[in-house]
Amino acid sequence: MGGTNLDECPECGSRSLSHDTERAEVVCNGCGLVVRESLLDCGPDWRAFDSEQMNKRSHTGAPLTYTLHDLGMSTIIDWRNKDASGREISSASKAQMYRLRKWQQRIRVSNSLERNLARALTEMDALSSRLDLPKNVREMAAKIYRRAVEKGLTRGRSIEGVSAASIYFACRQYGVPRTLDEISDTARLNRKEIGKTYRFVARELGLTPRPSSPLDYIERFGSELRLSGEVRSKAREIVTQAIKQMGVTSGRGPTGICAAALYIASVILGERKTQKEVAHVAGVTEVTIRNRYKEMVEKLNLDVAV
DNA sequence: AAGACGAAAGTGGTTGA
DNA sequence: TCAACAACTTTCGTCTT
Numbered sequence: 001m002g003g004t005n006l007d008e009c010p011e012c013g014s015r016s017l018s019h020d021t022e023r024a025e026v027v028c029n030g031c032g033l034v035v036r037e038s039l040l041d042c043g044p045d046w047r048a049f050d051s052e053q054m055n056k057r058s059h060t061g062a063p064l065t066y067t068l069h070d071l072g073m074s075t076i077i078d079w080r081n082k083d084a085s086g087r088e089i090s091s092a093s094k095a096q097m098y099r100l101r102k103w104q105q106r107i108r109v110s111n112s113l114e115r116n117l118a119r120a121l122t123e124m125d126a127l128s129s130r131l132d133l134p135k136n137v138r139e140m141a142a143k144i145y146r147r148a149v150e151k152g153l154t155r156g157r158s159i160e161g162v163s164a165a166s167i168y169f170a171c172r173q174y175g176v177p178r179t180l181d182e183i184s185d186t187a188r189l190n191r192k193e194i195g196k197t198y199r200f201v202a203r204e205l206g207l208t209p210r211p212s213s214p215l216d217y218i219e220r221f222g223s224e225l226r227l228s229g230e231v232r233s234k235a236r237e238i239v240t241q242a243i244k245q246m247g248v249t250s251g252r253g254p255t256g257i258c259a260a261a262l263y264i265a266s267v268i269l270g271e272r273k274t275q276k277e278v279a280h281v282a283g284v285t286e287v288t289i290r291n292r293y294k295e296m297v298e299k300l301n302l303d304v305a306v
Numbered sequence: 307a308a309g310a311c312g313a314a315a316g317t318g319g320t321t322g323a
Numbered sequence: 324t325c326a327a328c329a330a331c332t333t334t335c336g337t338c339t340t
Contacts, residue, residue, distance in 0.1 A: 192318085253330070274309065285332055290311065310339070317332070323325090 123163040130186050141170035165198035177212040181283050214239045214258035224281045234265035256284045260292030
């Protein structure tokens, strides 16, 4: 980001910016974009003379320090007396759970904010590297999470859930969306929970999600399907056209539209993929592709006939 | 045999009273 | 809070390549 003074958000143009001196950030109230973050030196405090020092010192100073001390407490204990599949657990386990929770409670109150953040940051780190996310996304997710914790929004919610929600949000803001399905799969959390948490956090923090566009998915799905650049840009063209002709895309899931466009493009350019393949990659069914496909061909006068 | 097509019933989420 | 509703899925039978 540029070092100049900004008084409006480059993303959405909003002039409502929050200056957070404690974190040395300027955050847009409209879209949540971190307009300017300056300034804290996140690098090592001292020069390192060998790799051991490097390891230790490179973690000094910045929030990254928080990611260290987990002490093996890598499991959050849910407040429900249920096991993973939702069944009641035995009374012996309940007693144990009670002790564990109590213990965890004690640790929490002693140092709750840092501890919470520490867990969340490692969680988000793992998640985002498995999701192949660029660093700026990861950082935005961390910022969101931090604000959520400070506002007490994590109370009654799992750290994992809020972490996943933050990541989901950050992805969409940067136009590299992952679907809720992908995130919930990767995080081994249930989709509904993440969705709910996501909406809640966004509302409470006054963040307006950037609506995700089918265009955002083309590159990723396209490369996963090993489609050529021509096919992808054809698909892009089809989507753009479809968006222009209102009614074809509104109310439809972006992944479905993207999938259909890719499928059509692959057929037109003779690089045919089966509906099944495309459907699988895009996380929709063949039926949905067919429906979108039909609508698009109809309204855009595409000659798909071979 | 595999892919494409479409009808019909089911599912989960949103909306509006 | 609940019912209506649209989008999407599941399932299944049929047609096409």
